[in-house]
Amino acid sequence: MADTRTQRKKKSTLWWIIGLGLTLVVVVVLMVLKKKDNIQVEVETVTTRTILSSVSESGVIQPATEVKIAPDVSGEIVELYFKEGDKVKEGDLLVTIQPENYRSALEQAQASLNTSKANYMSAKADLGQAYAKHLQDSASYQRTNELYKQQVISKMEWENAKLLTDVSRSQYSSAKQRVEASFFTMKSAEASLKQARQNLNRTNIYASMSGTVTQVLVEKGERVVGTIQMSGTEIMRIADLSVMEVKVDINENDIINLSIGDSAVIEVDAFEDKKFKGKVSEIAYSATVSALGSTDQITNFEVKVVIDRNSYIKDPEVMRGLTEEKSPFRPGMSAQVDIFTDREDNVLSVPIQAVTIKKTEAEAGPAGEEKVKNDLQEVVFVLEDGVAKEKEVTTGISDDKYIRIKSGLNGGETVITGPYLVLTKQIKDGTEVTLETDRKAEREKKKKDAEPEPEGSN
Numbered sequence: 001m002a003d004t005r006t007q008r009k010k011k012s013t014l015w016w017i018i019g020l021g022l023t024l025v026v027v028v029v030l031m032v033l034k035k036k037d038n039i040q041v042e043v044e045t046v047t048t049r050t051i052l053s054s055v056s057e058s059g060v061i062q063p064a065t066e067v068k069i070a071p072d073v074s075g076e077i078v079e080l081y082f083k084e085g086d087k088v089k090e091g092d093l094l095v096t097i098q099p100e101n102y103r104s105a106l107e108q109a110q111a112s113l114n115t116s117k118a119n120y121m122s123a124k125a126d127l128g129q130a131y132a133k134h135l136q137d138s139a140s141y142q143r144t145n146e147l148y149k150q151q152v153i154s155k156m157e158w159e160n161a162k163l164l165t166d167v168s169r170s171q172y173s174s175a176k177q178r179v180e181a182s183f184f185t186m187k188s189a190e191a192s193l194k195q196a197r198q199n200l201n202r203t204n205i206y207a208s209m210s211g212t213v214t215q216v217l218v219e220k221g222e223r224v225v226g227t228i229q230m231s232g233t234e235i236m237r238i239a240d241l242s243v244m245e246v247k248v249d250i251n252e253n254d255i256i257n258l259s260i261g262d263s264a265v266i267e268v269d270a271f272e273d274k275k276f277k278g279k280v281s282e283i284a285y286s287a288t289v290s291a292l293g294s295t296d297q298i299t300n301f302e303v304k305v306v307i308d309r310n311s312y313i314k315d316p317e318v319m320r321g322l323t324e325e326k327s328p329f330r331p332g333m334s335a336q337v338d339i340f341t342d343r344e345d346n347v348l349s350v351p352i353q354a355v356t357i358k359k360t361e362a363e364a365g366p367a368g369e370e371k372v373k374n375d376l377q378e379v380v381f382v383l384e385d386g387v388a389k390e391k392e393v394t395t396g397i398s399d400d401k402y403i404r405i406k407s408g409l410n411g412g413e414t415v416i417t418g419p420y421l422v423l424t425k426q427i428k429d430g431t432e433v434t435l436e437t438d439r440k441a442e443r444e445k446k447k448k449d450a451e452p453e454p455e456g457s458n
Contacts, residue, residue, distance in 0.1 A: 051396075056336065061247075063214070064281070066214070070224075073226040076098040076223050080216070082236075088238060099204075144162075202226075244307050245281060264339045266307055278305040280305055305337050348405040354417045354418075354423075382414065386434070389429060390429035
């Protein structure tokens with residue numbers, strides 16, 4: 001009997017334990033479900049603001065005006081009058097190339113011209129003689145012809161007179177051709193002399209503009225190739241460093257939004273926490289293509305942005321003792337450029353991350369046909385009494401933080417802005433949510449209530 005009672009007692013305890021366990025499981029599941037439904041979100045109020053649409057790209061600083069100095073003639077450099085960093089004025093002598101060979105060529109050209117002039121004068125004298133002989137033979141032939149008609153002389157004498165006249169005419173014509181040929185030979189010699197003189201003068205290279213020598217690419221004693229023969233050897237570069245620009249490559253998708261004169265903000269890596277103003281000065285019409293023919297092909301357009309001098313010449317930290325004629329920027333420095341392409345004032349806007357994309361369901365047409373197939377629609381979630389309400393919107397321009405709302409909102413609504421995974425994966429129309437700030441305040445309150453009251457409190 002005692003054993004039976006003991007077994008009944010054990011069974012009763014077992015069932016009680018099982019029931020308690022099931023209850024705990026149900027409570028835990030309910031708590032988890034409640035926690036799962038209670039999604040924490042971040043919000044922001046829909047308001048009006050100014051939106052500046054921009055295109056951002058990194059680039060390289062370079063002078064707005066820079067010329068490459070290359071010789072017209074070949075030879076050895078015997079003098080370099082300036083070094084990198086020196087200031088030069090237009091017309092200053094920069095480089096001298098060994099002139100001896102060109103001086104000899106000039107002397108030869110002068111001698112050749114003198115010979116040509118002498119030949120020309122001799123040909124003119126021969127022409128005069130040929131002309132006089134031709135006149136004499138022609139007069140003699142006329143007299144002989146009259147006598148022959150009167151049958152005073154024989155036919156042989158008449159034929160001899162006629163032959164002399166024809167020969168002298170031919171000699172006169174030949175003399176005129178020689179004069180003409182010697183004249184053109186003289187002109188060719190004059191041109192050769194002029195070219196030889198120019199080549200000699202070109203051994204001295206002068207500055208074509210005022211500025212600063214930014215690069216010297218050769219040394220004294222090196223041989224250079226002139227541009228007359230081929231592309232030529234670049235000797236140095238002169239630039240106007242008072243006006244600097246940033247050269248950037250803009251993608252083909254963004255280039256259509258840019259215009260000459262668009263304002264820009266420039267950040268130079270060498271000057272931390274400094275921003276400079278600028279304007280678009282040039283936009284290329286021809287593209288530069290990299291990785292042509294591959295899947296990684298990129299099509300860009302070169303854009304130049306001039307840096308506004310007024311944005312830095314009064315800043316002592318940037319100028320560092322430089323005069324206003326000099327620029328603190330050096331060719332080759334890296335820079336980040338934000339070009340503003342559009343501006344809209346006092347427009348409704350929300351944070352960019354608040355706008356998500358959804359696919360609309362296909363709608364049936366009059367004869368069962370689908371009118372809409374997998375159309376994409378922009379939506380935001382508005383918080384109303386702790387519930388997320390889906391609102392379809394139409395958007396406009398955007399900057400790096402906010403996007404314009406053209407339709408779908410009236411202003412003053414509270415839109416859900418995050419977290420990203422919550423917006424894209426968890427929230428749907430009608431989902432109950434909790435503000436992250438409310439949950440934080442609730443946790444702080446519970447923590448405070450759990451703390452013991454200080455002694456002496458009522």
